[in-house]
Amino acid sequence: MNPTKVSRQNLKKLTDLPNIGTACAADLRLLGINTPTDLIGRSPFELYKQLCDKTGVRHDPCMIDVLMSITRFMDGEAPREWWAYTAERKKLYK
Secondary structure, three states: OOHHHOOHHHOOOHHHOOOOOHHHHHHHHHOOOOOHHHHOOOOHHHHHHHHHHHHOOOOOOHHHHHHHHHHHHHOOOOOOOHHHHHHHHHHHOO
């Protein structure tokens, strides 16, 4: 969902999260993430590694940005576009 349209009062399904559409929701379900609250306290880097391992494919590192956006949102930050995390990811992920 577009981050400007996200409402914390209406977080029932994965596609209610910022930056998550049907394809990303399917990736999250593959990791055992079925509800937004399943993301609380999770590491975006570990989720990315698990996704790559589970699918046998190295996903685009921008997926880390998306994962950062949703884990941070579920930990209380304001909703932001996924690309707001790109510079930070590039510093942390080699």
